[in-house]
């Protein structure tokens with residue numbers, strides 16, 4: 194695969210796991226925007242890539258010294274295996290780890306060309322090689338297509354509300370952009386007990402899905418002033434927490450002004466490298482108070498959050514099935530990119 198060209202299915206070689214590594218048989222893997230960004234050269238130029246990173250599967254073999262998982266464990270893969278040594282880990286905040294681990298060996302094409310696995314995972318494959326810390330053991334009874342999504346976008350959204358935004362019972366929350374990530378932020382706000390959850394998107398279809406996940410009110414932002422509409426729905430004040438799940442200057446500015454005094458803005462959408470902070474009078478930053486935060490991977494700690502969220506899913510308290518718009522085969526990834534681009538799906542999930 195070269196920059197911008199359609200993805201291809203080819204044979205790859207997966208080495209036996211070395212020290213600290215594991216080989217995982219993949220059962221399901223979601224198609225995420227980041228895979229498309231890799232294909233288009235938007236992440237880096239280290240082609241060829243092995244795409245796929247929202248996956249669940251079974252540990253097939255482990256290398257020397259691996260103790261956190263065993264052969265046969267059902268695991269969800271993550272792209273932030275914490276190091277335990279860096280400045281963030283040292284001060285007891287491993288969710289911010291500045292030096293996360295990936296496998297040290299390379300998977301290759303049949304001719305020996307090294308592959309760059311997307312987010313250090315590469316799980317559009319029957320089996321993949323990862324660092325053992327990238328494997329989190331969860332309830333083996335859970336549906337792989339649903340819980341694999343916790344590996345990226347759904348965790349980012351849930352965590353943006355629960356971890357970064359610190360949403361609690363009775364709060365008002367607005368989420369701008371209700372794709373897979375924003376819809377998960379809505380589900381997260383509902384899980385945390387927010388009493389007013391406002392979904393904002395340009396597309397009515399997304400707003401309908403958001404209602405199914407717990408949105409109490411919806412705003413189609415193509416129809417008027419978003420900030421005014423959010424204020425109207427919150428007694429004229431603005432929401433306690435506003436989550437920008439788009440990540441463009443326009444939505445960030447809307448989120449900034451749609452907060453109540455001392456409210457929190459959470460940026461979880463990933464901005465384009467050329468985007469700038471919109472011009473805002475500094476006195477407004479002071480006057481509004483509160484917090485302007487960014488959310489990396491929902492500030493999650495996979496070992497803490499994945500098993501807990503899978504348990505809530507199994508108990509029927511978190512509808513991860515709602516994010517699985519369709520199950521597809523490995524050869525359908527290119528078609529899934531088109532559907533994602535047109536907004537037809539929250540997630541297409543490859544079943545292996």
Ligand SMILES: NC(=O)c1ccc[n+]([C@@H]2O[C@H](COP(=O)([O-])OP(=O)(O)OC[C@H]3O[C@@H](n4cnc5c(N)ncnc54)[C@H](O)[C@@H]3O)[C@@H](O)[C@H]2O)c1
Nearest residue numbers: 346349370371372373374375394395461462463488489490
């Ligand atoms: N922070 C993280 O760790 C993390 C992890 C995964 C994904 N992301 C990012 O989250 C963002 C959303 O991902 P996604 O998978 O939900 O994408 P998506 O394309 O499925 O969803 C984006 C949604 O925003 C809506 N939208 C676009 N412009 C809008 C506007 N001006 N006002 C209101 N709504 C608007 C679209 O209609 C769509 O529903 C992306 O930037 C993605 O890269 C971040």
Ligand SMILES: [Zn+2]
Nearest residue numbers: 276279282290
């Ligand atoms: Zn660390």
Ligand SMILES: [Zn+2]
Nearest residue numbers: 225227345346
């Ligand atoms: Zn992703």
